[in-house]
Structure formats: C-alpha cells, structure tokens
Amino acid sequence: MHFLGTLIWPLLALAIILVFNAFFTPIMFQMEIKDGHLYGSLIDILNRAAPVMLMAIGMTLVIATRGIDISVGSVSAVSGSFTTVLLVLDHMPLAYAIIIGLGVCALLGLWNGFMVANIGVQPIVTTLIMWVLARGIASLFAQGQTIIFENPRYEFIANGFLFGLPFPITIVLALFLIAQLLTRRTALGLFIESVGCNPIASRYSGVNVRMIKQGVYVFTGFCAGIAGLINTANIKVADVTRSGDGLELDAILAVVIGGTSLDGGKFSITGTIIGAIVMQTLTTTILTNGIPVQVTRVIKALVVVFIILIQSEAFRVKVRGLFWRREHEAANR
Amino acid sequence: MKLQIDKKYIAIYATIAVAVLLYVAVGIIYPNFFGLRVFVNFFRDNAFLGIIAVGMTLVILSGGIDLSVGSMIAFVSVMSAYLIENSGMNPFLVFAISLACGALIGFSMGCLIHFFNAPPFIVTLAGMFFCRGMANVISLESIPINNPLFKGIMKFGIVLPNNIKIPTTVIIYLVVFVVFLFIMHFTKFGRDVYAVGGSAQSALLMGLRIGRTKVLIYTLSGLLSSLAGIAYILNTPAGYGLAGIGTELDAIACVVIGGTLLTGGVGYLAGTFIGVLIQAIIKTYLTFSSLSTWWTKIAIGVLIMIFILLQRFFSQVTRLSKAGGEVIFKKLGPVGRT
Secondary structure, X not given: OHHHHHHHHHHHHHHHHHHXXXXXXXXXXXXXXXXXXXXXXXXXXXXXXXXXXXXXXXXXXXXXXXXXXXXXXXXXXXXXXXXXXXXHHOOOOHHHXXXXXXXXXXXXXXXXXXXXXXXXXXXXXXXXXXXXXXXXXXXXXXXXXXXXXXXXXXXXXXXXXXXXXXXXHHHHHHHHHHHHHHHXXXXXXXXXXXXXXXXHHHHHOOOOHHHHHHHHHHHHHHHHHHHHHHHHHHHOEEOOOOOOOOHHHHHHHHHHHOOOOOXXXXXXXXXXXXXXXXHHHHHHHHHHOOOOOOHHHHHHHHXXXXXXXXXXXXXXXXXXXXXXXXXXXXHHO | OOOOXXXXXXXXXXHHHHHHHHHHHHHHHOHHHHOHHHHHHHHHHHHHHHHHHHHHHHHHHOOOOOOOHHHHHHHHHHHHHHHXXXXXXXXXXXXXXXXXXXXXXXXXXXXXXXXXXXXXXXXXXXXXXXXXXXXXXXXXXXXXXXXXXXXXXXHOEEEEHHHEEEEHHHHHHHHHHHXXXXXXXXXXXXXXXXXXXXXXXXXXXXXXXXXXXXXXXXHHHHHHHHHHHHHHHHXXXXXXXXXXXXXXXXXXXXXXXXOOOOOOOOOOHHHHHHHHHHHHHHHHHHXXXXXXXXXXXXXXXXXXXXXXXXXXXXXXXXXXXXXXOHHHHHHHOOOOOO
16 A cells, blocks of 8 residues: 555546546557567557656656766757767678667666766756766767668567567667666665765665766666667657757656656656656647647646646645635634 | 065966967967958957857856856847847847846756756756757748848947958957956845855855855856847857857857866956967967868867866875875865766
8 A cells, every 4th residue: 555655646647637538538448469469559658658667767757866977869859869870881790880879878878877877967967967968979970860670670679569569669668677676676776866865874784885976867768779779760850959859858758757756865767767657648638639740848847837836845835835825714704 | 686486376377378379379380370361350259159168157156157148149040030020129139138048948947946946957958959959940941131220230249450340249349248247246145146156055154145145156157148148149249049059169168277176156257258368369370271160179178188087187286285184085086976
C-alpha cells in the first residue's frame, strides 16, 4: 500500500486523461495484432514516449542527487549526428558507429559530472553550457548538413519489432529493469538518495559523493544518446538543429509528475515512467482533438506551474487554510 | 608611489584586461577592426543582449537565475510585429503593451519563486517554454514590419562625424545601463539586492523586505527582456518565433565573465558591460573570419567555463588563506546547489 502511495497521483492523472479520451476519442483504445505485432493508439503512445522515458530515467537519478540536466535534448542530437555521419559518410559498421555515438554522449555526461562534482559549478549552469555546446558539436561533426539515410538495420532501432512489441519499448523495458535492479536491489539507490539529502553527511559516512554524482550524469548522457538514436532512426534523417529540441522539459516534467522531488533525496523510476506516459498521452490527446501543435508548449508550461504549486509546502498550507476556514465558518453558522 | 589595487575590483580588472587583449589581437589580424564604425557596431548588434544582461546581473546577484529571457525576445518580437502589422496599432502603444506583458510575466515568476519557494531555474524554465509557445501560437511565420512610423524610429539616431550613426537601440542600452548603475550603487533597492544574494537569512533577520526585493528583481528582469525584444525588432524589423534561442546562456556568460559570482552577492554591473563587449568582439571576429556561427556558441561556452574555473580557483585560494579551518571544506569539495 505504501508503494502505491507515491504513485497514486501520476496514476490518477493518467486515469483522468484516459477517461476523457474514452468519451471523446474512443478510437484511441482500439488495438489489434497484425503479423504477430501489436498495433494501436496506446502502443503508439508508449512508442512515442520512449525517447522521453529514456532521458527521464537518467534525469530521475540526477534530480535525486539534487542536480538537474537540461542538456539531454542537445546530447541526444550528438549521438544521432555521430552515428549517422560515421555510418553513412564513413561507411563504418553499424555496431561501431552506435558504440562511438553513445560513447561520445557518455563522455559529454562525464564532463557535466566533472564540472558539477569536482569543480562545484551549479548543475543548471553546467548543463546549460552543455545544452549549447552539444548542439554545436553535433552540428560541426555533421558539417551543418541534414543527412538523409536508408539503412534497414539502423531503422530497426525505431521501427523494428521484438517479441511483438516495438523495439523502442523493448529498449525502455530493458533499461528500466537494469536501473531498477541496480538502485533497488543494491545499495546504489540508497547512496544516490543520501547524496541528494545531505552530501556532507554522506561523505562522512563513507559514500563516494563525487563518483555517485559523476555516475548519474554519465548514465543520463548515455540514456540521452539512445534516445537520440531512436529519434534519428525514426525519421531517417539526422537533423542536428531540431532533433531532441525541447525534450529536456518533457523529461523533467515526467520525473516531477512521477513524484520525484526537485529537492532531491528520494526518487521513483516507476513513477517517472508513468509520468512520461502521462505527458505523451496528454500530447496525443491534444493532437487527436484537433488543437494546434504550437499550443502544446504553452499547456506543458502551465502543467509545470501547476505541479510546482502542488509540490510547494506553502501553497498546500494556504489551500488547506482556505478549506479549513470555510468548514469553520460553516460550523459557526 | 606604489600602485594600489583594490581587491574588490580584481575581477573587473581581469575582465578589462581580457577585453583589451582580445581587441588588440583581433585588430592585428584584421586592421579594419580598429575603426569607430566597428566599435559602434559592437553596441548596435548586441544592444538587446546588453539590456538583458543588465537584468540578468540583478537576478544572479540575488542568487537566482532567469532562463526565460531568450524566449521573451521571441514572444515580444512576434507580438509587437503582429499588433503593428495585422492590427495596425501605433508602435508606441505596442511598445507599452509589450513592456507591460514582460513585467507581468516577470512578476508572476517572481511571485512563484518567492511565495511558493520554488527553485528559480524550474520556474523560469517554465516561463521560457510559455513565452516560446505563445510566440508560436501568435504566428509560426516570420512577420516583417513595414509600418512607416516604426521605420522612422528605426532610422532615428545621433550622427557622428564620418557619417557614423548611433542608432536608437544603442541609446536605449546606454540609458538602461546608466540608470541601473545608479540604482545598484546609490539606492536602497540596490543594496537590498546584494543583501538578498549574500545571505537571504541574514537579510531577513536584518528586517529587509526580501519578498518585495525578489519579486521586484524578477519583474525588472522581465521588463528589461521585453525592452530587449523591442531593441531586437528595431535592429531586424521582423517578429519571429525562433528569435533569441540561446540568448539566456549568452546573457549568463556576460554576467559571469564580468566577474559576478553565480552564487550571488558579489559582482558589479560595470563588469557585465565589459562582458557584453567581450562577446561582441568574439562575434565580430567570427563574422570577419566567416566561420560557422556554431563556433560563436562553442567559443562562448568554453570562455564561460574558463571564467567559472578561474572564479572557483581564486575564491578557494582566498578562503584557504583566510582560515585554516576552511581546509576541511575544501577537501570535502563544494556542495553548492542551484
């Protein structure tokens, strides 16, 4: 029951959106099996949410250490750019191209971690620099070009099926299980939470604070790299200026909706996954109801403000005070 | 006579030295660089950045951060262009509306940050997406402005000898800078900003009105970003939803390069002025040498990193020399957060 306690809010949000859709766009719930593959709007939502889910899994751990990484969108453009250029222009084998692409992303994550953990620069500033720098690197490596490609094996990352499920969903499941096992079946999760609660006390109790911090940023860079591969393989174009643009807010939102506090110290990867699904369902709902795409950013910004308010102690006290007073007055009358 | 250098100003001196070195170095490569025309262009092309950086200095001095400034440019430029062109409003009225909108958005963000104790970066990140989203909602296309009165304001300027003109935007920037220099150094509000950034707790115990100061700082930052939006369309007469992407980092870079500590409480507006100048020199050099514009971003990213590293180095050296007890904290490593 306690386990469900933290997840009740994101699940409730998801339920509300789904009920709304059940009335207005029932077509969303149709599902069918074609050639042994699962098709349908709901599967589509999961599939589309995959890049954000991947980024958000990493982001959850970063936020749990009281950090933030707003460079994930740009870093995802780097893996897309590197892998595509190496594969298409340099005719490198796919496996090597992917390993190099993801490796560069992990390196960029390491740089973020180094600046935050060893130099002590605020995470927001470090990753803001990387936000610009990574896109610059991606653009320079692709020499400012938008590369179009045809490669069935590369496209499999985004459009393939494994065990009847779209491949991106399989990747997310695998990464989710790994992260969940590492943080919940070993002491690593506890270390991450303790670093987020109190770095000095953690250090005194023998936790290697710097390594934990560096580790979470590297992991986030790696996750963003995979997300970038999916994004690029999906549209068969390595578009360095637009790929992954704006996904950082989606990832942060997914984490925060999932119940991970921005003050660090506690996290829930399961919550994050649900949060990402909530975000994507919201976006799909907006689109299927014929509201222009441009409005989604404004709506998302308002959702953030709403969540900030709910998370704020001061706000809750005020709202509670409002209701209490009313009950009081009613009783007096 | 011994040359006395006040320790307080050492960061500004370092920034000035870097600016002069860069200016001379680029001037040696491209002799045309030394002309007065190029110098005026530094200000013309970066007036909007300078105006934003003034607001950002206040925000960072108070220990916060404002990520919404770049999107505010896009929002104000698109809204102004739409109102002037499609609704046929008087440009001056449109400017007033824009400034009011900017101040209102800044005020709302300040309230969220102060009253609900929300982290500034997440609130202003939401503000960033809100403004960019609103810009796209108003128009996805670029709207060119052809209003005659607007063109008149654009063409206005003080003409110097050799037919070099100081345009409206530069005049706005310089006036804003001087006004805020006065505010920061000679008014109670200016000292309040430093107090809040130095230690909000102590400021509160001293009886300062922290809330009023914080909300006012973000309101002013919003107001100045919308003014920067106006300066932006006065430079390139069109409203576009993708305008000003990455300007927030440029503005933060100007402030940090100018010697203001990201932790708040330490720094001067004059340093920011030089910081803007350094960026102007780098940008102009890259235009002269026709390298990819991405190099500007990379150069600024690297420069801001170097300055942050230098700041950490110097502040740790002084801390170490002040007290032996601090050594423990140095070994522990920094534990700061946003």
